[in-house]
Each structure stands twice: as structure tokens, then as C-alpha cells.
Amino acid sequence: MNFSGKVCTRIFSAVVGLLAALPSFAENGVTERKIILGQSAAFSGPAAQLGIHMHAGASVYFENLNEDGGVHGRKIEIVTADDKYEAKLAEENTIKLIEKDQVFALFGYVGTPTSAAALPIFTKEKVPFFAPFTGAQLLREPFNRYIFNMRSSYYDETEHLVNHLVKNGMSKIAVFYQNDSYGMAGLKGVERAMEKMKVQLVAKSTVERNSVDVSKALRDILPRQPDVIIQISAYASCAAFIVEAKKQKYNGQFYNVSFVGSQALADTLAKSGPDYGPGVVISQVVPFPWSQATPVVAEYTKAMRKAKKEINFSSLEGYMAAKIFHEGLRRAGRELTREKLIRALESINSANYDVGGFAVNFSPSNHNASRYVDMTVIMPERRFAH
Template sequence: MPAVSTPQVPVSRRRFTALIAGAAVLGAPSLRAQSGNRLVLGQSAAFSGPAAQLGIQFHAGAKLYFDQLNGKGGLNGTSIEIRQLDDGYEPDRCAENTRKLLADDVFALFGYIGTPTSVAALPLATKAETIFFAPFTGAMGLRNPFNRIAFHMRASYNDETALIVRQLTNLGLNKIAVFHQNDAYGKAGLDGVTLALAARSLKPVATATVERNTVDVAQAVDIINAARPDAVVQISAYASCAAYIRAARKAGFGGTFYNVSFVGTQALADTLGPEGAGVAISQVVPTPYSASRPITREFLAAINEGGNKVQPNFSSMEGFMAAKLMAEGARRASGRLSRDTLIAGLESIRGWSMGGFNVSFSPSNHVASSYAELSMITAGGKIRS
């Protein structure tokens, strides 16, 4: 954001509502039409540690959208900014960050990264009645039961694992093992694979775990290789998945590897280098590497306009789209912008094409999309969808 000559006071959720109410009493213009106001979103995410690229890239994409929106006048003169706090992909740190953000009265919580961290944060957001928007997770436990303040842009892990299992079984690869994180994220992915296999009267031939934020995969490799699976579905972040792939192949595994989108596709490809060839990943947003959809063209044009400081990848693309979806909900809010009017604005989004990516909310459904497709890392380290 360019420097300004007068100090700016961030507009929080309650302060925003109170100031507008005061303006109405005084007969002054609505705050939304005044310049120099900031609407602050709070984000706790991994910006350090083995999962750092997930938070860094998602935040970069979201900030790119909001910065360019702000450069065009924002939302009726109000700019949108993100206050970011690093939780290292650890639930306890995320909970503490969330308490800080709520104490500072941010307007909404936005773009949290991961299942175990979101599981720690959502009850705090619910108690504070603060919107929890577009977490980077597909866990069903964050979606069911329905929560009025929680909005999800991406498809669920059940959607992604159903696609993976369908692809594998259609190829005649029925001996499927699961390597997963030993936490809520890993369990969510394992449940999705197990459910999809059960629909075909199958079950995982082996399962093994890795602790979050570690790469100690030796025991998991021994357990799963002993079952001689055709394929291994991985439910972890890029560092541990890369370590597993290398170790499993070194130990003689010749099958295929499939990952869900949370792995961090570009980070996984960068970590594996030439060893990434043939590794498959399910995706929940369109490819950022081919300008076949208007949303991708918009994203790439924004990167170019911003001086090419943002790396185009699936994680930054998802951040960009999440920011665009929140801004659309705010545009549709009737009257003064508050928690309730933003919720109503978001729930009015029905069958909206976000540049060729269809999204829908309603008063009884806060999951915008079930879109999932498969991609693969090529021998040259590119991502092909």
C-alpha cells in the first residue's frame, strides 16, 4: 500500500458498525463512502517451518487481489487488509493467535491454513461471532454440522479422495494404501479414502502415519511397502510427502503416489525436483499454468500488473480467489457492512461464475464449490492438469 500523509485507524468489526451508526445519527455520509478507512481481516497461518510455503503462497495471492482492489478505490473507499500471524502449522499457536486477533476485533478471520489449526480456531471464532472465511482445508468436521459463521470456498477432502479412488480403481489399481499425518487433517483424508473404497467393497491395504511438521517416515515406509500396494494416497504436507516418496522408492516401491491439494503442489514439485515425475495431486481450483479460464487470465494479469512479485501456483491462486469471493460478498451486502450483512451478501451468491469457476452459497449451505480435478508433476518439474 502506498504511504499516506495522515495516520489511518484500522476499522474493526464492532468499530466499523458503531462508526457507521454514529454517522447515520449525525446525518453524515456512510463510512463506506468515506476515504481513508481500513477493514482488517485476521489470518493465522504457517509462515515458518516445514509447511511455510502453504501460508506464504496463499497470503501472497490474497494480498495481491486486495492490494489491486484497494488501488482502484477499495470497497466504496474502504480498503481491505490482512493482518497475518505465524502459527507454524501448530494448533496451540494458532489458538493463541486467534485470541489475539479477536481481542483486536478484526472484522473477520480469513484464510487459515490447515485442519488441526482451523479445528482449534473455529470454536473461538464461533464464540466471538466472527466470520471464519475460506480456510485452506477440506475437512468435513469443519463443515458438518453447519455453522453460520463459517464459509468454505474449496471442495472437501471427501470430494478429492473420491476422485483419486475413482481414478485408481478405473485403472485397475485396487490395492491402495494411505500415508497420513497423525492429526485431524490426516484422519479427515483417511476417512475420505476409506469411504470411497468402501463404496467399491474395498479397504486400504495398509495405513501408516507421520507426525505433523516432521519427516520421520522410515516406519511408515516399512509398514506400507510390506503390503505391496499398487498406489499410496498421501495426506500430509509437502516436506513429509517428499521424504516419504524418496524413502519408499529407495526401499523398492514401484507404484504410484497420489496427494490431495493441501500438500502444496508447487512446493512438492520444487522439493522433489526430478524425483517428482509422475506424482499426482488432486486440485480444488483451476490450473494457474494455463490461461484457459477467465479467472486464470485475471490472476496472471494481476501478477504482471503487480510487478511479477507473486509466484503463480495453486496455493496463491486459491488465496487470490478467496479474496475475490469475500469482496463479492461484501459488494452484495445491503446497507452498512457488518457481520450480518456480509453473511447475507455471501449467501446471495448463487451460481456465480467467478471467471469460469462456479460458486454458490445459501442460508443452509456455506460450501461454495465441489470442484476437483487431477494434476501430475512432469519429468521437467511442471504441473500438468
């Protein structure tokens, strides 16, 4: 080989070596210094507080993580899109987040109809969908390897509520539910649980999503004089129903599932007067946010106070979701891909990871981390007890 040939060979080898040494990112949403997530949720409209609080908790966790250097040298960014709790907007947002914003994963979607609208899109694109704020069965059955649920299902919540009620002599149960996939999921959960307890509903009626027109539901339910009304809707319509029912001298009890938005419900009821909120029961799928005895709550409380953010159930859920997602990223390693993230998340279980007093159990065949359900009640001055 002549001199010029040797030089060319050396130059070629050097270029190949240099290219091999440079970072290569095959996945969208992953750069040398950043991981980009996408979140479509209600940030305006009657359900806005759900998205605002969920995002606030996650943001506080990720901001603190970023200040400490991120994960494997990368900082985490959440691109948000307001879907106003409407399925069509959620569908459009999901397409934009994946195709235009090119996010690595979808995180913290809020609601059943909105998550359902996103389901065929992220499944086709093979984009992980982590910790949606919904307990709908359609995100659990059939099994979808791209979905990871942190919270318990609506079946878990409603069975817990019904068992408690029937065992305490309150078998005359009615259901006020949202007229969409969320409301139907909750209604089915109540009916399944009541069938097990060998009791039947005395009444049921609906309200439209993002509406506070509860007049028909009041006419359908109150004449049946139920002991308790289980509500499967968002905070604005649930509050409207409670206020009007009490004005009509209904003296029974109100029970809600966690999606209602506990703090938002208490706040909305308080605007109508001090007597409407106290006594309303809400099931919860995360620990009590004011219990410092739970390590993850103590950690969350410290972080939220430092950030001057509100402490409540929804932001705690966002914070915990971010913490678990971080663990998945950590285990996936520096050479991050969506497939590596999925396998890493599937390796997380209570035997090898402690969130801080909250059991998380994923596996290759199970992407539902928890079946935890607690009961809380609204107290005077918008406070809670459990």
C-alpha cells in the same frame, strides 16, 4: 419560550443532526476507510509455503482492489499471524486477532488442526471465518453459519482419487497420513470411498505433523506392495516418504490431495533429484493456474506477473478467495456489519455471479461453495500437466 431557550433548542437539534450524519461503526475491524481481516497460517516451519502462497494470492487481489478505491470507499488490510501449522499457536493467534487486533473477519486460515483450534473461538464471538485452506468435514458438519468454505471437501477429493484408481485396475491402495485431524479426515475419506467401491486398504501408517521422520511408515507400507500410496500430509513429509520409498525400489504410484502444496511438493522433490517428482499425482480444487482459457486464471496470471509473484495452485486459491470475499463485501453495502456480510455471501450463486469459469454456490443453508476436483501430475522441471 424565551430567546435563550430557543437558541439552546436550535443548538441541540444541530448537534443531534450532526451526530446522525457522522458514520457509525458498530463492528470491530471496520472504519471509515478500512476493513481489517485476520489470517493465522504457517509462515515459517516445514509447512510455511502453504501460508506464504495462500497469502500472496489474496494480497495481490486486495492490493489491486485497494488501488482502484477499495470496496465502498474502504481499503482491505490483512493482519497476519504465524502459527507454524501448530494448533496451540493458531488458538492464541485467533484470540489476539479478535480481541486485540479487533479484526472484522478471519480469512484464509491454513490447515485442519489450526482451523479446528480456532473454531470454538470465532463461533462464540460470531466472527465470519472465510475460505480456510482445508477440506475437513469438521468445518462442514454440523452446519456453522460463520464458516464459508470455498474449496471442495477432502471427501470429494479422496472419492475422486479412489474412483479413478479402482476403475483403472489399481485396487491395492495404501494410505500414508498425518497423525492429526487433517490426516484422519483424509483417511476417513479414502475409507468411505473404498467401501463404496467394495475394496479394502492393504496398509496404512502415519507421520507426525511438522516431522519428516517417515521410517516407521515405510516399514509398515512398503512390504505390502501397494499399487498406489495415497498421501494425506504436507509437502515436506510427503516428499521425504516419496524419496525414501523410491530409494528402496518402490515402483508404485503416489497420489496426493491438494492440501499437500503442489508447487512446494514439486520443488522439494526436485531438490533430491530430477527423477523423484515426475509422475506424482495431485488432486486439485481450483482450476489449472496456467490455463489462460479460464477467465479467472487469465486475470490472476496478469495480476501475479505484474506483482512479480509466483504462479501456483495455492496462490490461485488465495486470489479467488479474495475475489469472492470482495463480492460479499460489495453486496453487503456501505453500512457494513458481520450479519450483513453473512447474508450477502449467502446470496452468491452461479446464477447471479461468475468468478470467471469457477462455479460458486452459497445459500442460507449451504456454506460450501464448490465440489470441483481436478487431477494433475508433476512433470519434469517442476512443471504440471492435467
